[in-house]
Amino acid sequence: MSNTDTYHAFMLDYATGNLSASMSLAATLHRLMSEEGDEIARVWEAVRANINPTGEDHQEAIYRMEDIATEIIHTDYDAVMWRKGISGARFCKLPENSGSLMRLEPGDRVFAHGHSTLEAMIVLEGCLKDGRDTFEAGELVLATPGERHRPAASGNKACTCFVARADTPFWRFT
Template identity: 85%
Template sequence: MSNPDTYHAFMLDYATGNLSASMSLAATLHRLMTEEGDEIARTWEAVRDNIKPAGEDHLEALFRMEDIATEIINTDYDDVPWRKGLSGAHFCKLPETSGSLMRLQPGDRVFAHGHSALEAMIVLDGRLEDGRDTFDAGDLVLAAPGERHRPAAAGNKACTCFVARADTPFWRFT
């Protein structure tokens, strides 16, 4: 997991429907792949429901995200039409979500970089290290604006991630 404040702010925005489609999909993947993600999402949904219950549109969107996330989780990543990016990683843009799949082979490393908006990565398969920590399948890796990281495959297996970037502001605890 990333910075706890950023993580909880992200999951709060997920529970309230305040994330873009790609970021919501990242949260849904995390939720479906880990007990921690599901527990935190349920906690923030309970808070939301005590303030203002979710409308039908929001609940419908969550169910749709679960279908897309399940499809991504069950993908055979060896059959994906990968394209090599400038960073050295292989990518596959997902048309419905505005997110991408990223694959790093053992020994592959993306150059150190930062982002102007929040980036969310979910490790789908393998292990990822980013210069801050090492992450396993289901882990949500958040890179807040200004944070630098250097994603790399950890170990002797390819690492596949779902990558999303924010196009809207998110809550910050200050």
Template identity: 25%
Template sequence: MTKHHPSNDFLMEHAAGSLPVAQAACVSAHLSYCERCRRTDGQLQTVGGAMLERLDPVSVSESLLDTVLARLEDPAPLAYAGQTEVSALPGLLQRLTNKDFSQLVWKRVTRALSISYLSTGDTSHEFALLRIAAGGRIPEHTHGGNEMTLVLEGGFSDGRDSYHPGDFIYRSSEDTHAPVALDGEDCICLTVLDAPLKFTGWQHRWLNPFLKLRAS
């Protein structure tokens, strides 16, 4: 069961097709794990379609969106046939990674952290997989910008909560955190950044000039 979801703003922009490609890919990947957000996405697309149809001359009532959002807590309809919670890798990532993480080019950043950069064609966002060794920690860092994270395998905790496959986490430039992978299994996450990480601890600060945004 995924516990951490994209905000309604992100779901709305996703449904409207207005998110930058790399962010849209991350939200889409979450949808493949999360029935609740898939349902919202479908409803928002319906609302968007209705708004377009009625754009001229009748405007849609302002309460329509509220009504849709209020219905999010309704009981779920029958589960999608053949969909299982936390299944294999989302289709899009299967294509980008050739279904095999071990075949990707991994760059080692610290003893516990490796990064593999993937290309989405979005030149304003870095789209990368992070591998954190089981029990390993990403050095404390902040962001020059915003970071979307989706857990794909294993899990991590950041002192506030713990995150598991399918969980979506969004952090802004004000957040400083030092995620620690859960024991027992390496954690693999997808991250989408619009500015490079900045390590804040003295042991790792020297790495900062090397952490350029690799958006392609």
């Protein structure tokens, strides 16, 4: 997990339906793969329900997102058609602008970079180091605008992540 304030703001936006589809999918993956993620989501959903009790459409959207997230979790990542990206990682873009999968083989790392908008990554398998911390399966990695990180596979197993970025027209080096 990243900065506590950023994390709670992200999960609150998830509970209130204020995230894009790919960011909501990242939060759903975190929720399904992490007890902490599920607990925090439930707390923020309870707050939302007390403030705005009519949220049936939002609940339906969460159920649909859970189905997509479950498919991603149960994917055979070795069978994915990976494409080499300019960063050195392998990627597989998911349909309907719902994010992408990123794979780093043991010893692989991406060059140090930043983003012009929030990026959310969920470690699906393996272990990820990003220059700030080390993250295990189910953990949510948030990189805020201008914050530099350098994702790398940690250990002797491939690291696969789901990656989502807030809507913005460009990506930049910082």
